[in-house]
Amino acid sequence: EVQLVESGGGLVQPGGSLRLSCAASGFTFSNYWMSWVRQAPGTGLEWVANIKQDGSGKYYVDSVKGRFTISRDNAKNSLYLQMNSLRAEDTAVYYCTRPSWYLGVGYFNYWGQGTLVTVSS
Amino acid sequence: DVQMTQSPSSLSASVGDRVTITCRASQSISSHLNWYQQKSEKAPKLLIYAASILQSGVPSRFSGSGSGTDFTLTISSLQPEDFATYYCQQSFSTLLTFGGGTKVEIK
Numbered sequence: 001e002v003q004l005v006e007s008g009g010g011l012v013q014p015g016g017s018l019r020l021s022c023a024a025s026g027f028t029f030s031n032y033w034m035s036w037v038r039q040a041p042g043t044g045l046e047w048v049a050n051i052k053q054d055g056s057g058k059y060y061v062d063s064v065k066g067r068f069t070i071s072r073d074n075a076k077n078s079l080y081l082q083m084n085s086l087r088a089e090d091t092a093v094y095y096c097t098r099p100s101w102y103l104g105v106g107y108f109n110y111w112g113q114g115t116l117v118t119v120s121s
Numbered sequence: 122d123v124q125m126t127q128s129p130s131s132l133s134a135s136v137g138d139r140v141t142i143t144c145r146a147s148q149s150i151s152s153h154l155n156w157y158q159q160k161s162e163k164a165p166k167l168l169i170y171a172a173s174i175l176q177s178g179v180p181s182r183f184s185g186s187g188s189g190t191d192f193t194l195t196i197s198s199l200q201p202e203d204f205a206t207y208y209c210q211q212s213f214s215t216l217l218t219f220g221g222g223t224k225v226e227i228k
Contacts, residue, residue, distance in 0.1 A: 035217070045157075045165065045208055047217035059215050062122075095164060099212075106212040107155040107170035114164060 002026040002110045004096045009115030016086050016119070022079040022096030022112060030054075030074040033099055035108070036081050038092035048094070049081065064090075086119045093117075123147055123211050127220030133228040140196040142223045144209035149189045153213035156185055156194045159222075160205045168207075169194065199225070 008020040020036070036048040049070040050059045058070050069082040079096055093114040099106040124147035134140050144154065152172040157165035167176045169185035172192055182197045196203055204227055209220040 039162065044206075044222040045159075045210075045219040047210075047219065050215065050217070057215075061216065093162065100170075102171050102174065105153045105155075105171040107167060108157070108165070108210070109167045109170075109176065111164035 002098065004098060004110060004112035006094065006096050006112045006115040009094065009117045011118045011120065012086055013121050014087060014119055017082070017084045018086065018117060020081040020083065020094055020096075020115060020117070024077045024079065024096075024098070027098070029072075029077040033106070034070075034072060034079045035097045035099065036070060036079075037095045037097050037108070037111075038090075039095070039114075040089070040092040046092075051079070083117070086117075088119050091117060091119045122216050123150060123214045123218050125209055125211055125218050125220040127207075127209055127223050129223060130221060131224040131226060133226050134199050135228045136199055136201055138199045138228075140199050140203075140225060142194045142207055142209075142225075144187075144192045144194070144220050146190045146192075146211055146213075150211045150213035152188050153211055154185075154187065154192045155210045155212065156183075157208045157210065158203075158205045159208065165208065196225075 003025045005023045035050045051070045067085045071080045095114045096112040097108040098110040126145045154172045156169040159165040173185045184195045186193050206222045206224045
């Protein structure tokens with residue numbers, strides 16, 4: 001059974017840093033792209049970042065470029081999101097997600113339970 | 122970036138109604154379009170992928186159609202458990218984007 005378990009959320013002051021982790025199990029982690037998706041309170045879903053299987057390709061939404069870094073450790077079956085220079089608008093539940101593929105179409109059929117990040121003084 | 126526009130943003134419907142939600146992409150995305158259901162800000166659940174393929178375990182009252190820029194999610198007969206928020210998402214671009222969501226409420 002595929003499981004994704006996020007950790008590392010919490011309360012942080014504006015300008016501060018936080019590192020989210022996602023522990024993956026139930027599949028061969030090194031074979032899959034991985035992603036982070038977030039949801040600010042009362043709003044919709046926003047894709048944050050993707051990382052290729054070997055970490056060679058990383059992609060970000062414009063609003064976090066230069067502040068967030070996605071990474072992975074395939075030996076530990078873990079995905080990370082290092083968040084620096086945090087802003088109030090980064091307050092959200094952050095989900096770790098794993099895509100599957102059908103004829104080149106990627107889709108998220110596995111999601112973690114989410115971890116809440118609150119940026120506030 | 123590919124922008125995804127969903128409509129309506131909310132709707133009220135009764136049990137048994139046929140409900141249609143549309144999603145429009147700012148450029149052609151072929152069939153790289155997925156639909157998700159979310160309840161009470163729990164993790165989203167995949168309903169439809171590649172525009173029209175029903176995810177395993179999802180009731181057949183859900184269907185998806187479209188290609189290019191215009192897509193539709195249809196619920197043929199709304200059930201009490203279907204009251205939720207629905208999102209489209211494109212995966213044509215490496216920079217993924219979601220629609221703004223459609224909240225389906227009880228009439």
